[in-house]
Amino acid sequence: MDQQALVSLTLIILTFALYIGISVYHRAKVTSDFYVASRGVPAFWNGMAIGGDWMSAASFIGMAGTVMLMGYDGLAYIMGWTGGYLLLTFLLAPQLRKFGRFTVPEFIGDRFDSNVARLIAAIATIIISFTYLIGQLAGSGVVIGRLLSIPSWIGVLIGVFIIAIYATLGGMKGVTWTQVAQYLILITAYVIPIVFMSLQITGNPLPWLTYGSVVDNLGAIDRELGLSEYFAPFDEGSRAQFLALLFTLMVGTAALPHVIVRFYTVSTMKAARWSGAWALLFIGILYLSAPVYAAFSRFVIMNDVVGQPLDDLPAWTEAWVNTGLLEITASGEQGELMWEDLIIDADIVVMATPEIANLGTFVIGMIAAGAMAAALSTAGGLLITVSSSFAHDIYYRLVNPKATDARRLKAGRIAIFVATIVAGILALDPPGVITQIVAWAFALAGGTFFPVLFLGVWWSRINSKGAVAGMLGGLFTTLIYIFLAMNGFILFGIEDTGAGVFGVTVNFILVFVVSLLTEDPPQHLKDEAINLRYPEQMTYEEGEVWMDDSSGK
Amino acid sequence: MRKIEKDVADRYFRARVKLIVTFLTIGFLVSFGIVFFAEPLNQSGIYILGMPAHYYMGAQGAVATFIVLLFLNAVINDRVDRKFGIDESRNEQISGGGSDH
Numbered sequence: 340m341d342q343q344a345l346v347s348l349t350l351i352i353l354t355f356a357l358y359i360g361i362s363v364y365h366r367a368k369v370t371s372d373f374y375v376a377s378r379g380v381p382a383f384w385n386g387m388a389i390g391g392d393w394m395s396a397a398s399f400i401g402m403a404g405t406v407m408l409m410g411y412d413g414l415a416y417i418m419g420w421t422g423g424y425l426l427l428t429f430l431l432a433p434q435l436r437k438f439g440r441f442t443v444p445e446f447i448g449d450r451f452d453s454n455v456a457r458l459i460a461a462i463a464t465i466i467i468s469f470t471y472l473i474g475q476l477a478g479s480g481v482v483i484g485r486l487l488s489i490p491s492w493i494g495v496l497i498g499v500f501i502i503a504i505y506a507t508l509g510g511m512k513g514v515t516w517t518q519v520a521q522y523l524i525l526i527t528a529y530v531i532p533i534v535f536m537s538l539q540i541t542g543n544p545l546p547w548l549t550y551g552s553v554v555d556n557l558g559a560i561d562r563e564l565g566l567s568e569y570f571a572p573f574d575e576g577s578r579a580q581f582l583a584l585l586f587t588l589m590v591g592t593a594a595l596p597h598v599i600v601r602f603y604t605v606s607t608m609k610a611a612r613w614s615g616a617w618a619l620l621f622i623g624i625l626y627l628s629a630p631v632y633a634a635f636s637r638f639v640i641m642n643d644v645v646g647q648p649l650d651d652l653p654a655w656t657e658a659w660v661n662t663g664l665l666e667i668t669a670s671g672e673q674g675e676l677m678w679e680d681l682i683i684d685a686d687i688v689v690m691a692t693p694e695i696a697n698l699g700t701f702v703i704g705m706i707a708a709g710a711m712a713a714a715l716s717t718a719g720g721l722l723i724t725v726s727s728s729f730a731h732d733i734y735y736r737l738v739n740p741k742a743t744d745a746r747r748l749k750a751g752r753i754a755i756f757v758a759t760i761v762a763g764i765l766a767l768d769p770p771g772v773i774t775q776i777v778a779w780a781f782a783l784a785g786g787t788f789f790p791v792l793f794l795g796v797w798w799s800r801i802n803s804k805g806a807v808a809g810m811l812g813g814l815f816t817t818l819i820y821i822f823l824a825m826n827g828f829i830l831f832g833i834e835d836t837g838a839g840v841f842g843v844t845v846n847f848i849l850v851f852v853v854s855l856l857t858e859d860p861p862q863h864l865k866d867e868a869i870n871l872r873y874p875e876q877m878t879y880e881e882g883e884v885w886m887d888d889s890s891g892k
Numbered sequence: 893m894r895k896i897e898k899d900v901a902d903r904y905f906r907a908r909v910k911l912i913v914t915f916l917t918i919g920f921l922v923s924f925g926i927v928f929f930a931e932p933l934n935q936s937g938i939y940i941l942g943m944p945a946h947y948y949m950g951a952q953g954a955v956a957t958f959i960v961l962l963f964l965n966a967v968i969n970d971r972v973d974r975k976f977g978i979d980e981s982r983n984e985q986i987s988g989g990g991s992d993h
Contacts, residue, residue, distance in 0.1 A: 378987070406951075411930070414950030418923045421955045425919045428962055429912045439987060547952070551942025554951075558944070570947035572930035581927055607983045612969055616962035623959050630951035872905040874973060875983035877896070884901035885893050887986060888979065 347704040351483070354524055354708045355501050358517045358715070362509030365516050370747045373510030374441040374727050376604040380515055385610070386617020389601045391518035391525070391716035393420075393618070394625055395471075396478030399525060399713035403632035404685030410568075412575040413633070415584045417626050419781075421619060422585070423592020426789075428615025431593060433608035434796040434871040441603065442724070443596040443788065444732040447810075450795045452864055453803035454737060459810050461732040463787045464596045465725055469762065471597075471780050472721040476766035479714035482707065492767045499763030502715055506722045507756050514719040515604060521716035522621060528709025529625055529689070536635050536696045546631045553634045560641045564678060569637065576834065583837030590843055591781025594788035597717075597724040608874055636688045639695050645678050652676070655694040659687055722762075726754035778836060779821055786817035786842020794850055799868040805854030813846030904976050911968055915961045922949060922957045 367373040380388065398420070406413035440446050444464055448457025476495055483494030505513055537546035540553065557569040567574050573581060592598065602611045643653050649667075659665040666682035689710075693702040730750040735742050742750070791809050794801045817838045824835035833840060859865075862881070870879040878885045926933070926949040933946040940948040973980070 411947055411950060414947070415927075418927075418950055418954045421958050422919060422923050425916060425958055425961065429916055429965065437987070548941065551940075551948065554943040554947060555939070570934070570944050572927075572934055572946060578928070578930070582924060585923065585927065607980065607987050609966075609970065609973065609980055609983065612962075612966045616959070616966045619959050619962050623955050626955055627952055872908075873901055874904075874978045875986045876978050877901055877904075878893075879901070882898070884896050884898055886896045886977075887893050888977070888982060889893070 343700045343703060346700045347707040350701075350704040350708040351711055354520075354712060357520055358501065358505050361516045361520060362505035362513030365513045366508050367510030367512050367748070370441075370731075370744050370751065372512045373748055373751045374603075374723070374731060375600075376510075376512040376515045378604060378606055380604040382605055382610045382613035383617050384519055385515070385601060385605050385614040386619075387522045387621050388515045388518040388604075389598065389614065389618035390621035390625075391520075391522035391712070392601055392720035393598060393622055393717070394522075394525060394713050395717040396475055396482065396710060396714035398625065398629075399529065399710050400478070400482065400689055401685050402626075403629040403636070404683070404688035406630050407633035407637045407688050408683060408685055409575050411570050411572045412581060414630070415581050416588065417629060419585045419588025420592055421623060421626050422589045424615055424619045424622070426589055426593035427598070427602075428612060428619075431599065431792055431796060432602040432615055433611040435599060435792070436602055436605065436611040437608050437871055437875060438867075439603075441600075441731050442727045443599050443792075444728055445736065447791060447795065447806065448732070448736065450864070450867065451801070451803035451806045452861070453807065456803055456806050456810070457732060457736060459807060460788070461728045463783075463810065463814060464728045464732075467595070467780050467784050467787075468597055468721045468724045468728075469758070472718055472725065472758075472762045473766045475714045475718040475721065476762055479711055479718070480766065482710040482714065495763060495766050498711070498715060498718070499759055499766070502718055502722065503756055503759040503763075506719050506759065507752050510751065510755075511600075511604060511723050514723055517719060518716045521712035524712040525709040525716070526621070526624055528705040528712075530628055531705065532689075532692045532696060532698060532702060533628055533631050533635065535698055535702075536692060537631070539696055540635060540638065546635070547627055550631050550634050553638050557634060557637055557641065564645070566678060577832040579832045580834055580837055583831075583833040583840045586843075587782050587785055587837050587839030590785035590789040590839055591783075594784045594792060595780070596728075596784070596788070597720040599792075600724055600727070601720065632688055632692060636692060636695065640681070640683075641678070644676060644681070646675055649676055653695075655691060658694070659691055722755050722758055725758045726751055729758070730754040779817075779838070782817050782821065782836065782839035782842060783814065785839040786813040786846060789843055790846040790850055794847075796868070796871055799865040800860070801850060801854045801868075802857055802860040802864075804857045805850040805852075808853040809846040809850035812849040813842045816845040817842030900976070904972065907972050908969065911965060911972075915965055919958055919961055923954045926950070926954070 371377050402416055405416060435446055438446055438450065440449060444457050444460035447460040448454060476498055479498040480491040480495030483497060484491030505517055533546050534544050537549065538544055541549045543549045554570060561568045602614060605611055605614050644656060656665060660667060664684035664687045667676065668680050668682060690706060693706055730747065734750050735747050787810050790813065791806050795806065820838040820841045821835045824838065866879055866881065873879060873884065876887050878887065926946055930946040934944055938945040940953065
């Protein structure tokens with residue numbers, strides 16, 4: 340083991356010890372701890388936990404590279420994955436919090452008083468979250484494997500082992516505070532390299548304000564090389580595809596169960612609004628930095644690699660060529676390397692930046708620990724979601740409603756442990772379809788859940804038949820369009836990743852048509868929907884609003 | 893518990909909806925709106941912070957706007973709450989621990 344591996348490993352082990360320490364300190368004692376951290380998480384810290392929950396291994400490692408390779412078209416991910424928080428915070432989160440349940444399927448089941456709707460929602464939640472989870476664990480394995488030069492399956496096992504301990508023990512309460520720690524680690528690791536790189540390239544330590552000139556410069560370089568400009572819009576696809584992808588990512592983000600459930604952990608609607616604001620601020624730091632990474636690394640490649648003689652490339656390229664992430668297919672025309680000769684893996688950008696900028700072993704080790712933190716924090720939130728769908732929605736609400744609190748807590752722990760092990764085994768050798776499904780998770784989540792959650796909160800006339808029809812119709816439309824698009828059938832130039840547009844539209848139409856063609860929902864369900872318009876202190880009942888301003892109990 | 897006019901409660905609701913519609917419209921314009929006109933913007937040669945305007949909005953402007961909108965929403969809604977005499981500590985007691993279903 341060389342010095343670099345030793346430093347990385349030490350940093351990773353230190354962070355693991357921290358995560359386990361936190362979950363021992365904050366271990367769950369009752370079911371409410373286990374699923375919603377007793378609803379006592381302050382908005383500021385919940386915002387940070389949402390940041391950790393949200394930013395996955397893919398955000399941390401892959402997103403900057405995607406922007407670098409795709410140019411303007413890659414920005415759909417930056418806007419889509421942040422814009423979802425507008426929809427979530429304005430349209431769903433506070434109201435879902437007032438409704439006051441443990442899970443998303445539970446909201447759907449209770450709001451429409453339908454166990455069929457509950458079961459469909461629980462199964463869809465499990466499928467979406469579970470595949471996403473496998474993607475995280477596989478991602479963490481790849482990261483550990485590459486950085487420590489060990490086989491990636493050992494990396495997966497290490498990740499699974501750690502997370503099984505801390506999620507089982509701490510439940511949502513433990514996961515919340517580990518996510519806070521993981522957020523702080525991952526954001527520090529992400530920002531430090533670009534600050535140094537900015538000092539080297541522009542002489543200014545605040546890259547966010549000054550990297551514009553680099554972007555402009557990249558356009559000039561591209562023009563000179565006869566390529567289409569870095570910032571040229573819709574170079575990789577069409578405007579319709581960009582807009583469809585943007586829409587799909589936004590509604591998908593707003594409808595992902597593991598994100599929504601974090602809003603259940605705060606005390607009130609007001610706290611839910613503040614959570615959303617803090618969350619996007621903390622998330623924004625990474626999302627505003629990704630295009631900076633993209634611009635700087637492209638700048639370095641254009642200046643130091645492209646146009647150089649093949650036998651005189653910078654030293655850092657050699658290591659990445661060896662890993663297969665950077666391929667040089669040089670024909671050696673005129674002895675100089677062309678941009679077209681390079682095949683660059685998107686993952687290289689964040690991981691290679693510390694080497695490019697000569698930042699030394701400690702920063703490279705931090706990137707490793709940060710990538711692990713990103714994978715584990717998302718995996719933790721997903722595990723809670725998967726296990727609560729099994730143990731709470733299916734076992735407690737459908738199979739055994741008389742279960743005692745202790746028994747439910749035990750069921751939750753068993754579900755989370757089993758889910759970790761199964762996901763871990765699948766992640767050892769992930770079927771190729773997994774990465775695909777992760778890319779489709781947003782279309783599936785948006786197409787299945789968004790319209791039903793939105794109308795469940797805002798429209799009292801929606802009934803259970805409409806909700807069931809909407810969820811099934813949205814899910815199948817999304818699946819069918821993805822299948823068709825993969826086989827070359829494209830409508831309006833929209834590819835498989837933009838399938839959410841069709842799923843969401845069909846879902847909305849079905850909910851409206853079926854609800855209006857079938858009977859009115861019972862009055863108490865309508866009242867519950869109208870009740871969500873007001874803060875906790877106001878209650879709506881049979882056309883009258885009551886204000887509870889007695890002080891204390 | 894005391895009964896309040898449905899009218900008052902509805903005014904609270906309308907104030908909130910108005911905010912939501914305003915904020916979502918702005919959020920929609922800075923993201924979808926700019927993307928829709930990205931090509932003419934690219935040709936127009938308008939620059940923000942040293943880069944072409946459409947690229948700036950995608951890489952930074954839209955996200956920054958979203959963040960500002962969310963904080964405005966939180967602050968203004970707190971004001972609406974105060975105006976209607978909503979007491980957050982009472983809210984916490986009512987929802988305290990949440991309904992344990």
